[in-house]
Amino acid sequence: MSEKEIPNGFHYVGNCIRPPSEANSILLQATLGCSHSKCTFCGAYKDKRFAIKDRKHLESDLRFARHYCKRQDRVFVMDGDAFIMPMKHWKWLLGEIRDKLPWVRRTTCYANLKSIMLKSDEDLKWLYDNGLKAVFLGLESGHAQVRKDIRKGGTPEELIHHCKRLRKSGIKLVSIVLLGLGQTHLSMEHARETGRALSEIDPEAVSALSLMPLRNTPLGEAYEKGEFDMPDPLGIIRELRELVEHTNLSRGSFRSVHASNYLPIDAKFPRDKEAVLATLDQALAGNVQLKPEWMRGL
Template sequence: MHYEGNMIRPPSEANSILLQVTVGCSHNKCRFCGAYKGERFRIKPDAIIMEDIAFAAEYCQRQRRVFLCDGDALIIPQKRLLPILKAIENQLPWVTRVGVYANTKSIKMKTPDELKELKEHGLAIAYMGLETGDDVTLKKIRKGANSDTMIKMGKKVREAGIKLSITVLLGIAGPERSTIHAKETGRVLSEIDPEYVGALSLMLYPDADLYNEYKSGEFVLLEPDKMLEELKIMIKNTNMTRGLFHANHASNYLPIRAIMPKDKEPTLQLIDEALGGRVALRPEWMRAL
């Protein structure tokens, strides 16, 4: 396989075939992320991609999933992305799911029919970073979209029949807007009603703009108990009709896995237990990106 630069994939794609079809991130402006700093976004040559698919056909017959790396592979024009999916479909017939990162820009560039066509040829899940539903914070972290756009694009993916996994960031709004961030994020998640929500606790990249603000004292990282209080408010304000809300990433202080809505109240009780010191939190040295 031909891999270049930093490769990032969702935790749930740990056992997937990682097919790198782009290098870097098409947006690459988020102030909390330094993963692709200095990396110019580009789509890899078709010949290289097809060569890697042929390699996977021979050597990756145990994996049942494919994840298209890197930061935003959905941005690839339909006339190039569709043949990639068809090649996976034809050469890796045992693969049951193809996943991809997506942002509002790339989703907006695809018509509903194009998304449905991608779904028909194996694209089964898209991972979208919401981070927050608070418009003030979205603007500050340079996410490139407001909450209304996030809702519209999230619904667009779901209406195409593609499962949606949304990532949110605990602590991204700092202490001043923590409660607003939690409530507004719950509101946006409720309106999109995705199949999956993953809550991560903010950990700053040394190359991220927000890290420099943290070092200078302009940005304040929340303490563990404040992170948990924020998570509690967020879950309390999230009304999903079904789906999984989890906060079991290595960055989180308290692992949570809640099937909504039935596990909502027990999860809130668990957080209260942790805030009361009756449930141990993950120690700082065990946390990781």
């Protein structure tokens, strides 16, 4: 490739969000925004409407990555639920990654329930066999009423069924759950039902975040008006303890290391479960310092 053929850099539109574990990955923006974009708590993609980007931009991005990103052996495909792309787009993209970036070991992306439901078992297996090795899913809650209240879409039963399908294909699943969504009156039920769903799905990793109401969201507006009863910090820790107690993984990680959390946990289940419960009991007894409010963030 001559110098004149080398592009200036990646083509990004709007805010770009990726999981903390993908910090050193090649970030390839194949879609814009989120195809669902109805969750009452989420303000992540308010700056753009969902669309699949023109291939000419991806071709340019891949040329840039081929020249400059030989130390990065992972690709994270953005935006909010790139998994929703039809198979013809995935087949083209994974083929291009394989041909242009042969040193890449695995490709990952965000997904939602709808995007998994739209893929057949054969589609899921093809994606895994051709490089898509893991997805990050905003599970949020396993409680039917909470899911309805936040407009997440789908029932807990549908969530469990289709996540099991995904895992059966070989694709690893990182499930993201959100503490505080049940308000104070459903806090413990939200935690228990979410733990039950996680136990049924048995994902490779669970990441727990704590709700931070955003003003540019329906939930944030309700919070400002006093119509959403957010648990206090100890209430969030009680909810986290209930979630941990009811989450049984055959083998996987359980983390609450996101900046939104009051207490970081980085554990392996089932090995560390009892130790995590003991730490949370100490926090509830006032013997473990919680992160102050001003240090929390998204």
